Amino acid sequence: MDRILTRLAAARREGRPFGITSVCSAHPLVLRAAIRRAVREGGSVLIEATCNQVNHLGGYTGMTPEDFIRFAERIAAEEGLDRARMIFGGDHLGPNPWRKEMPVTALKQAELMVEAYVRAGFGKIHLDASMGCAGEPAALDDRTIAERAARLAEISERTAQAIGAPMPLYILGTEVPVPGGADHVLEELRPTAPEAARATIAIHREIFSRAGLQDAFSRVIAFVVQPGVEFGSENVIGYRPELATELTALLDEEPQFVFEAHSTDYQTREALTRLVQDGFPILKVGPGLTFALREAAYALDMIASEMVPGYGDRPLAATMEAVMSSAPCDWQAHYHGDETALRLQRHYSYSDRIRYYWNRPDAEKAFERLLATLRGKTIPETLLHQFLPQLSPAEAGDPETIVIAAVDRVLADYQSACGTTP
Known part of the structure; x- marks a missing residue:
């Protein structure tokens, strides 16, 4: 796992970019299709669960993180895929499922969820505390988001150390519109402004350092930004590389990272290829499958x-x-x-x-x-x-x-x- 995910930034710097598909689904036939392809092609498979889908209370699938991994492992065993070729990621781990609760309650549940994910064997952890809880603005400021992400990272680190698991790799940041696709027809979508992405990286680096989480931050492999791709209920906004040029140039200043692209569903093969080449090598897809x-x-x-x-x-x-x-x-x-x-x-x-x-x-x-x-x-x-x-x-x-x-x-x-x- 470490080699594939931690090589992404270096491969881009060396001019030999490659990518990895993040399969975000709990449907058994979707997972079987992804696993069967990994067996056939001799590669690995990255399977991710979201906070609403799978959590310590069951999520809408009724599965805990441990249940989900066992579920995917059973399919892999039937298809002949070795466990070492399976990577599990947790997506948007934070207070989102409990955002209607007061912050203290929602964050406590988020901590328990992150602990359950790491304890179950998820090694790629996306920490997303961007959403406001009861009594808070819908979108929080960067400092509050980073402080809450650091709090969750501390739980993740402590859990991995306690069980002797490999230390997790992290994804930070979030995209706009909200995860899972917009709920209306989209006319236009601009990529994340480079100054906004730069500020997000800087504040997370500062807050993690203050919390004594420098080692955890050294294992942050990507930030989630909006590359300018999205799908609404009835239409798709395709990737336009020329609009993301300034954003992707930021990666030259921050060689540790790549960008993770969410909502890549329904993009053309050509658009997906350009995303990987431009610095978005982690391609998340779920509803499209x-x-x-x-x-x-x-x-x-x-x-x-x-x-x-x-x-x-x-x-x-x-x-x-x-x-x-x-x-x-x-x-x-x-x-x-x-x-x-x-x-x-x-x-x-x-x-x-x-x-x-x-x-x-x-x-x-x-x-x-x-x-x-x-x-x-x-x-x-x-x-x-x-x-x-x-x-x-x-x-x-x-x-x-x-x-x-x-x-x-x-x-x-x-x-x-x-x-x-x-």
Whole structure:
């Protein structure tokens, strides 16, 4: 792990940049696709969990950090990937899940979460204390953010030392808009101003030093900034290298670091390649992977409706609509418009809020029924082409293989952009 992640900055300085894909998903078929690609290509896989998704209280997946690692390790064992080739990261670790609480309560929960992540074996830790809690502004000043990040880093360091684990590598900073994609149509997005990034680095360096955390700061490998890429519910802002020139020039002043790019979902292969070359070698992707999974699942739902008597008329899509409508908490703040617009967004939005529902019992049952219906059946090439024209007949097979192939096509763009790991 150390060699891959700690070589990123040096590789950029030497003019031989490479990147790494950060797979931010807890869906078993997405993880299987990423792990299977690592086995096939002989590389490593970086899998990350977010603070809302996985935490010491369970998160929306119901998994603790230890549960999540065991879950991913089981899939890796089935696919034949050695544990040494797995890197686990914790994303946006901070008070965000408890931001409606008073700061003292939210930060205490954040401390317990960071401890649980490190204790479970997560070695790449993104500390993000940028959000205000109850009674505070929505966005905090840089000094408060850095002080809270240092407080969490101290917990992380102490935990790693206590259990004899390798000392964590850190990511600091956060992007704008908020993690997970914007909740509206975006017209334009400017990269982080270089002076803002410079100030963020400087204040974290100062605060960590004052807290006696110089050694921890020496293991900060990247800062999160906004390179000018984002996706809204219905559109994508593509990377424009010329707008990020001044920002990436800052890395020449700070040779210890690279930048970590969030919300790279739906970028073209060419844009991803330029991001890596320009100093954003850690490419995080999540909704783009589950979007591809949903596309494939819905296509199979239509295929089964066409070719299997008694299966019904798109029962998977109907079940997902019922599940999302009965529990709107994970999409209603993100989608806007009349009922037709809301229905379309629930299923087809780039924000892919449907990903929060795949592990609900009714959704799991409907998905498994779809897979069971098509297992052992040969899908005619012409029918496959009708609903999944992007897949070749060679990628066809059992339904799980088809879904994994759809996800893998996205991962292939990332691997191409990241190049060869030295």
